[in-house]
Amino acid sequence: MPALMIQGTGSNVGKSMLVAGLCRAARLRGRNVLPFKPQNMSNNAAVTEDGGEIGRAQALQALACGVAPHTDMNPVLLKPESDRGAQVVVQGRRLTTTRAAEYAALKPQLMGAVLESFGRLKARADLVIVEGAGSPAEVNLRAGDIANMGFARAADVPVVLAGDIDRGGVIAQIVGTQAILDPADTAMVRGFLVNKFRGDPQLFDNGYRLIAARTGWRGYGVLPWFPAAARLPAEDALDLAGGRQDGKVKIACLALSRIANFDDLDPLKQEPGVTVEMILPGRPIPGDATLVILPGSKSTSGDLAFLREQGWDIDLAAHRRRGGHVLGICGGYQMLGRSVADPDGIEGPAGVTEGLGLLNIETVMTADKRLTRSRAIHCASGLTVDGYEIHIGRTEGADCGQPFARLLDGRDEGATSADGRVRGSYLHGMFTDDAFRAAFLRDLGAVPSGLAYAAGVETVLDALAAHLEAHLDLEGLFDLAM
Known part of the structure; x- marks a missing residue:
């Protein structure tokens, strides 16, 4: 053939x-x-x-x-x-x-x-x-x-x-x-x-x-x-870069050492009202950021240590005090909690790593990996959003009582802080959904552009x-x- x-x-x-x-x-x-x-x-x-x-x-x-x-x-x-x-x-x-x-x-x-x-x-x-x-x-x-x-x-x-x-x-x-x-x-x-x-x-x-x-x-x-x-989804971390630099709403994303599934950001980079800035090692989180994204990671505990080495934990605390928004996706979601336990040493040495404490949740790493395409209802907007899950670990805690979304099978997904400014989710690919992305950006003060991302690809x-x-x-x- x-x-x-x-x-x-x-x-x-x-x-x-x-x-x-x-x-x-x-x-x-x-x-x-x-x-x-x-x-x-x-x-x-x-x-x-x-x-x-x-x-x-x-x-x-x-x-x-x-x-x-x-x-x-x-x-x-x-x-x-x-x-x-x-x-x-x-x-x-x-x-x-x-x-x-x-x-x-x-x-x-x-x-x-x-x-x-x-x-x-x-x-x-x-x-x-x-x-x-x-x-x-x-x-x-x-x-x-x-x-x-x-x-x-x-x-x-x-x-x-x-x-x-x-x-x-x-x-x-x-x-x-x-x-x-x-x-x-x-x-x-x-x-x-x-x-x-x-x-x-x-x-x-x-x-x-x-x-x-x-x-x-x-x-x-x-x-x-x-x-x-x-404008096509990038695969190589060498391609990490920001999008437009003239947007009124700035989104800062941490360039973690084991960053994973960073194509989550691609639709945001194409929005004319948004500036997406990749925060490279050695640089501080900008004080004028509206939203800070902690992306996926292949090594949650390892990247928590990396994040602290950059001083980003201090920057995140200051960003939070200023009333800024924070979104953690997958491994980034796990980092936002009080702790990440890896009793079997799946991602590295066995033990417990202190999290950032921005969400009242705890994660325990487990050997089984969840691989599934998911459809959910975003709790804040009521919109249906399609994404996929690709992670190990089970996350629980008080803030899970305010889920980010509800899967169509009835399960709660993700967590939200009491004031709604810190959110975490295991859903990758959520921003490819045009209606959801528009609602999410509107909540940050951006004017949605009507970008049709999938059609553009x-x-x-x-x-x-x-x-x-x-x-x-x-x-x-x-x-x-x-």
Whole structure:
């Protein structure tokens, strides 16, 4: 069954965007297309209809294909919990937590799951577009590789190598990758393309010809910078940035060391009446912030310590005294309570961590993870809001008696302080709901803009497909997959 793999000369060269654009372009050409990424490393995850989790980029690529996300689209997901360890999710379910040095020994048994998922996708589609991870030039990681050339050879999928000219040195990126690859791996590469060019692409004609001459690979085009990509959900923490800077209402979000599911902020960043400011380590929370958001975290206790190292606990107390609003989402919600207990050492050393005390709640970490799409009634506005839950831990306490929302199954969700200014919820994705977002911002004093967020994402995906059609040899790329 036809398949094509996009690998990159490094991380953040635009592989996820390229695959999303190719998926939408193939769909617009009438193809039954599906995305696939053998292994992803990200704390930005999406909940699938089959009750598992995959990388956020694969969920976006599924949207580009016009299908629901499925765990087979990203069978191995690594979620970093520390500088040296990560949770390993296989076909949507947590398998184990392992240190980086131990993961190499685990990879051979994961290839079976990768090929199994890929086989099921091939049976469902007439084209599968595969995204690599990092770079195949990381030959020190080649033994047991399941993410790049190891997969390409095992599944016999042709590869196109993408380079990023915006970071400089794209000729060395592509030529150097060929120079360092094993000959059998090199044979899997059928061509290259250059991404993120600013200006007139013809200015790179000589460099483009030089790459083709040095490598013997066919070039599939030079893709100009696509500014609208900033309106698509980001997956990499390297992409963290603020939105508009001219809004009357300022929302400050803490850039935690293990920040997770930060695409919760994307709809807020596009609101013209709102300034979203990411508070990076070493910077104080601005005194003119109307709302401070504590986002999701892959390590609640670890990020509580990180938060205190920045002095943000002191800033939050001052913000609260000024009458400011606070919203904690998932791990951020847990931090707002009186304590976070981890008796079994699930996220780190066993013990109890003192919380910020802004909500009268306590959280106990449990081994089971809640993965579900949820619909709830927001208590303050009475509006229905759709979101998803992806967390461990059970939260209880007096402020849960004033829930943030009520799930349609009748259960209370989240907590609210007595004065209503501090709120916490496990619901990710709530701000993609246009009516809810408008009501929430109105409560902060913002004038809702009428932004249709989901429709805007679809528009950008269509524009991305047209961008690729205009500048890349899509006929040649899709022919490779035959």
